[in-house]
Amino acid sequence: MIHIEELTKRYGSLTVLDRFSLDVAEAEAVALWGPNGAGKTTVVRCILGLAGYEGTVHVGGLDAASRGKAVRSHIGYVAQELSFYDDMAVVDVLDFSASLRRIDTGRVDELIDTFRLGDHRRKRIAELSGGLKQRLALASALIPDPPILLLDEPTSSLDAHSREEAIELFEHLRDEGRTILLTTHHMEEMGMLVDRVVAMESGRIVTECAPAELADQLGLRVWLHILLDADSTAKARAALAADGFDARLNAAGIVVEVPAQRKGEALKVLYRAGVEIEDLEVWS
Amino acid sequence: MTATATKPTTGRSLPDLPERAQWRATLAIAHKELDDAVRSRWFWMWAIAFALLAGVLASVALPGSRIAGSASFGRTAASLVALVQVIVPLMGLTLGAQSIAAQRESGALRFLLSHPVNRTEAFWGFHLGLSAALLAAASAGFGAAGIVTAIRSGGAQAGAFLRITLLAWILVIAMLGVGMFISAFTRRASSALGVAVFVWLAFVFLGDLGLMGTAVATRMPVDALFFATVANPIEAFRLAALGSFVGSLDILGPAGTYAVDALGPALMPVIVGVLVLWMILPSVGAWIRFRTSKDV
């Protein structure tokens, strides 16, 4: 559905995307993951024709460079910055969006209900909270009932509850058979949602894998902060060291470095050694 | 939470939307721009200020009207032209300068262009919507002056008045185009506004002062002086307006006489032509720039 080949984007001497290639199959959900500045957002913008580029981008067999309008007509897009027209009312923004897609306002009312924006119909965009804006952005993106969704950090401005709700919605959209390409740096949230993760850094692909394999692939490590009875610390450190873990003393316990996917192993070691754990925190 | 009412569209073949610019999208964008403009404070500020000033001008020129209606009309027209010369370009320039740059800065432009619209539709949509808003503001002002004049001073020169209105329309769209040209080349709305105000100063004051200075210091030949003056769109407006209510430009001293002699019947078409070029070229330049600068 989305075919990207040798995509390169430069701003002056700065190369943001460097021969980036990616294929997203129909009904596939793919996450672009990586730190800020990795080039995730730029990929999305190139697909939408919001940025010039070198290389090839095809969407549904259409060249994004020469057939931008057709390509965009199949895409629902949620932008990271959630910018609309600050002085317009919610319903007017959606109506405008619908009119640009030649869709009548009945669809807008439907989506206002779906996204529980009814109480905010006449509010100016500038008065909306981040969560409401996010819902508005999704409503706007779904107006054309698009086969493709581009979601740029779609949960970044949500609180924990809304975030859960949003992910549930995305899962539903995925299950309907839509093609989804999203960007995130909270991989753990998106793990259940996407079929594949593309990890990026400095405009290149670092690795591609299933979400569950990501941490391993990247050799990610976390730190377990284990709170113990002061008397047990020495025993715990010895047991961990014997199994090859690096455990250091901390004010209220010990800190153990472990591979992200193997946190349980360190705990097993302690259990076997008979160390009683009072509490536990994971630092990443 | 169910997002869609219909079954999704995975298997469907994607409809083929033509890439060329379409009226429908342009009009939708124009309408949105116009709505925003009309709902904004500046619009009412300009429209009311202009209408009041124009109406007041028409009224103060009237004490002489019982004595000589058409003569005081000349005075009304001259004052109106002077007012238009200052206010109308400022309206057009600032509004145009804000347009693209402000939307780009706020990110709204990205929202717009993520829809199935192309740059040409977006640009001319902005242009059309803002033009309509400006024409409404200008017409309200001219209408006010016209009503006062028509009732109280008679209008042997209704035609001249309507011609001046038409010229002011062209001027305001020309200035909008210049403003949008500035906007298309500037990333920040505030710097676009700054440039626009400077350009306004240059058109209204600096250009004329420079030419006066040059003429005084170097005995510039009248033909060069005349053409350098007409090249300024605001001066082209003034000269065309003057021509339409005085009837001839030879009241403007040697340079005016030169123009009348050298260009003969082509004089007014040339001046109005300059104005029309100003209406077209900066807009087209802004459009080309907007279309070709891919990054939003």
Added chain:
Amino acid sequence: MTTRIVAVALLAWGLVTAAASPAAHEPQDLQTLIDDAAPGAVLDLAAGTYRGGITIDKPITVRSDGAAIIDGGGDDTVITIEAPDVTLEGLVVRGSGDTLDREDSGIYVKAPRARIVDNRLDDVLFGIFLHQAPDSVVEGNIIGAKDVFVARRGDGIRLWESHRSVVANNVVDGGRDAVFWFCDDLEIRGNRISNGRYGLHFMYSDRALVEANALVDNSVGSFLMYSKDLVLRRNLISGNNGPSGYGVGLKDMDGALLEDNLLVGNRVGVFLDNSPQTVGIEQWFRGNLFAYNQIGALFLPSVEHNVFWENSFVDNTVQVTVQGGGRFSGNEWSKDGIGNHWSDYAGYDADGDGIGDVPYRLDDLYDHLLDRNPEIMLFSETPAARALDLAARAFPVIKPRPKVEDPAPLISPPAPPEPPFDLGVRPSAALLVGSLTMEAFAATIVLSTRRRRSLG
């Protein structure tokens, strides 16, 4: 309604006349009627059209009440008067020839004491031509010109060596001039002259009294040349915007008095060329309103001995100036401690005597530059030119020598002279409709934006 009654009355009268005169269906030949008339006879013409080319060679009165039409058929002069004491009254005269050097006229008078009264002349090259016809009266006539290119037009009224004549209450539209050659002691009063070349044109005609005329929309309102002691009083002189475009032009004049005239909206209010021409003669300009002219008063260099007082100079683009620059030395801008009112006077009157406490000085920087660089007239009335003056006032680095100094400027304008005609306010339907359309257009655009659903 009124028209219909008049028409019926005319018809009835025509029938009565027809009963009296069997040939009335084909009016009799006017020349025959005149030839048959005895000197001193009064011919009341029946309604109808009479052939022109008439010559009147005896002192008779020919009259009608506007129903008798004398048609020249487009050839030669329609009526020629060769005897003194002829009266023409209430006739319609039309269709002269169009040959300028043959002086084809509507009415051509060659003898003294003619009375040409209340006639209507249409489609004539010259209208009323008095040639050596002193002590005549031309009054209440309405004169329309041939519709030909301006260089081929004749004069609506032309007097030649016809001293002491009176030209009053005529309406002349189109044509060339109302011109007076070698006519002394004329009285020109209450005429309305429009759309011609020189409204009133005096050549070598002394001591004329020109009063309460309206000279509107001509190329020049009144051109006074080579004449002495003319008095122009209470005339309305407006919208004279031709290539020279003077309200009143004075060339080689002596002793003119312009008093209480309204000089409004002309290219130049008053133009002075070598006037007065004789040493020791003064000319006086008192109580005139110079308003809305491009130039209030324009002097050629070295014009002297003109005295201006109690005039108002209101909103002329250039109030007064000397062509080619320079100062008005040798002219006076006040008399006996009374100056003029200047709309751009920036002084004050602390002692409340109605006279400004500081002199009015015309010393605009732009104006000053304009004198030496007339080409920058191109910028007159631009915001830039005004800014230049403001700047010069705020930072008086360059202080031009004032070209006019009125030592006793009047704080408030003298009451404007009563116009001789109320040109009236003619509300313009076209402009009103146009303006309302503009407002409707603006309103439509604004209202078209009320469709947003957030407003519903």
